Amino acid sequence: MPVVRLVAFARLRELLGEPRAIALPEGAKVGDLWETLVREEPRVTALARGLRFARNEALCDAETPLREGDEISLLPPFGGG
Amino acid sequence: MPVVRLVAFARLRELLGEPRAIALPEGAKVGDLWETLVREEPRVTALARGLRFARNEALCDAETPLREGDEISLLPPFGGG
Amino acid sequence: MLLEIVCDPIDLRSIESAVLAPGCGGIVSFCGTVRERADDGRAVEGLRYEAHEAMARASFREIADEVRATMPEVRLAIVHRIGALNVGEIAVAVVAAAPHRAEAFAAARFAIDALKERSPIWKQERYCDGERLWLENRCGEEPR
């Protein structure tokens, strides 16, 4: 049961809340975390387009395995500048 | 005998001096003014490359006739910026 | 290289001073400010920016490294503000100093384009009518 820290930004932060710990089944991947969040808050489904993930400040993909203590960031399309 | 005001810039100003009046024969053109200056100060010859003339603040060429009261500017290649 | 995410108002002059060196004859500054009207003409009350600060700073370093690799003489600053901004305030400043102007222009333009494309920063436009909208940069299209 890895416990990871979830950090969401922009509209996703508004829907999912401030950074928090979340426990996932053994062997879970980043994509499984996203599926868990979709079940928790179905409105995030509409935000999947262009979404990127980062694990410990490095971009990763949905197949990346989760490890205890990982910080997983949900990065919607950027709007800086 | 048109009298024109001669204004030279940069190295030409150093050689020909500050703005001054200069009298030329009736029918003289801008090119004749230049020839007069070359006789007066032969060192300006080396500065003919890229030289442009202006008559009353508008670019002109050596064939432009001189008229009484004209301001004739000698514009070496630019160096601004 | 000055590469920062800041919460306080941006002082462009102090950034330029930090970048400028006696060997640099050309300095190009790009400054993005909060406009009073959105692209659709709606009156804007202000913006709110947020960032993954560590990743944004890392992206600035990556951009600066790429500039240095192709234009080693350029000195670069990238500073982005986060939090709430009012109309007219500076959201982002990119300053590039170089011995000659071609490199300064190229570096500044590259840096702001790259920032918009790859720095994890988000912008919420807040309109005078009360609506709030998270805006995405349109990458690969006509730059804003």
Add this chain to the structure above:
Amino acid sequence: MLLEIVCDPIDLRSIESAVLAPGCGGIVSFCGTVRERADDGRAVEGLRYEAHEAMARASFREIADEVRATMPEVRLAIVHRIGALNVGEIAVAVVAAAPHRAEAFAAARFAIDALKERSPIWKQERYCDGERLWLENRCGEEPR
């Protein structure tokens, strides 16, 4: 449009303030300063600029008119200093503000390139070894 030949030190911030409008989200400033070393490496004591002031101002207006014709939303300033300048001082400032950054970059770059090519302004480099040299812009070549 602020288009000037000045004798006193250039205050870039006040030029930017004059140009910036609430509808402009991007502002690009180019600033040419006096370098401490010439292209050949010689130590520079300072520069001296002179201009045909009336013709130089007219050339700035012509440049601004051309910018307006192709980019009507751009607000532009061109200010060139003449007289004696020390190392590090600003010789020329071009500021372009526009709703979007592409136009601001394009206008600033066009204006400084055009100024170098067609404004009757002359630069004398004064070296620490005592020599003085009138320098010509290299038009149509790699821009400085």
